[in-house]
Amino acid sequence: MTSSLAPSFVDIKDLRLGDARALLEHGATVTLPDSREHPTEFVQQVIDGLCELSLKDPLTGLANRRHFLSVLDREIDGVARSGEPALLLMLDIDHFKSINDSHGHLAGDKVLQAVARCLARCIRPMDSVARYGGEEFAVVLPNCLVSVGEAVAERIRMTVESLTIAVGPTTHVKATISIGGAYAPAWVRSTAPLWIERADNLLYQAKARGRNRACIDHQQAIAVSAEEKNLLFGHLALGEPAWLERVAAEPGGGGTSAVKP
């Protein structure tokens, strides 16, 4: 944190950056600047590159599980603060093992990549998609209305179903996914493990019901509507029962309008 006060305490020559450099230049995905001419840029790019590597799944290019968990924690904070509904989808490729078994692991990798690309295309810029592990993916959709959750999941499911994935020069396979989805409890600070557990249970259910389908949990749609609020204390405004007169008149009593007995 004191870097601005003591800018030259670290000599780049003293740092062992060989491994990091090799890691980043592997496959020539990154071209690092000259470490002697532009030491700051060099170190910055090494750091950026390593961060990127540590957050990405190498096979699919999606966020990895680590990155996803931090996104999920941030989303839980957002939901607790804003009360906006957020949907978590857990997606799993159906019968993935049999694809591997009959076409080989390279084919399996191709399917994973194709599904990953497809998922990335299906979502909005504010959504996050990650490879959660194996053939399981996760999508978090902030500010996703409870009424549209099912349609979103269904659209993703159908888009994957429509794919024809080339796994060899003449071989094509079809893949389907099962989806479990759960909303974060609005205005409640839940935890990432609990949220994932709920979505996972629904994914399990989608599998049990025959796969290639989505099961979404609406249970968290518990909030107090304007109509309910109006009934709860709407008579404040009408000055109806005597008990509310004084409440409304008290400072901080929260009366919405003046009460005339």
Next chain:
Amino acid sequence: MSEKLQTGDSLPAAEPQVPLTPHGKVMAVTSGKGGVGKTFVSANLAAALAKRGQKVLVLDADLGLANLDVVLNLYPKVTLHDVFSGKSKLEEAIIQAPGGFSVLLAGSGMVEYSRLTPEIRADFLRIIEGLIPHYDVVLLDTGAGISDVVLFAVSLASVVLVVATPEPTSLTDAYATIKVLANQQKRENIHMVINQTARLGDGRAITGQLQQVLDRFVVTEPGRGVRLVHLADIPADPSVRQAVMRRQLLMQTLPGCPAALAVAQLARKIEETLIPGGR
């Protein structure tokens, strides 16, 4: 809204996050909104029940942000935190409060337990089950809001006391809490304590109002709604503030004031109707 709430039926997986395992004698005090006197009610009710000869323990179930220590002015060396972490035995963490009842305080280290894992649930359950044989009443003073921890603590109780004040914000949050409890835990009875009422009968009117809205919007199963039982009005009383600022129990410092009398009456009613084997 009511239509959305009923969709749970068509989705077998939409199980409550917390299975209900109510224990007789265990009573949860909750509120939805913070600052409505939840801990005040817990502590003073415990004192009033103790005075009536009941053996009472108050457990600080607000694991993250406990306040019971502040209200009672107690800072024990051993807390629930040490029991959870295996450093101390349960007996060592139980201390005597000034009002003649026992308390089990969470301790500030409990913040890490506000993330409710299956292991923590199991530990918590074990602790409660260990306490039950030794007390007539175990009061769980829960945190504000409707977090997983609060819902879990409430799920352990056979009796739920919801504390609310007549303010619209408090009513809304109490209503939301009751709604969640009715839906997730299929609670049929919820007991109401209306705090800081302006005049006699206000509390009953508020409970009635809440009941009307619940009947209309919360249907758990056809023909079986949630029933609110009005237990007490605690009148707005400047003595309460005095006692709280001095960090003393109202039941001890000013037992004759209107609020203390109301709490004493609440204790009598609870003893007569809610404590198994009560007199």
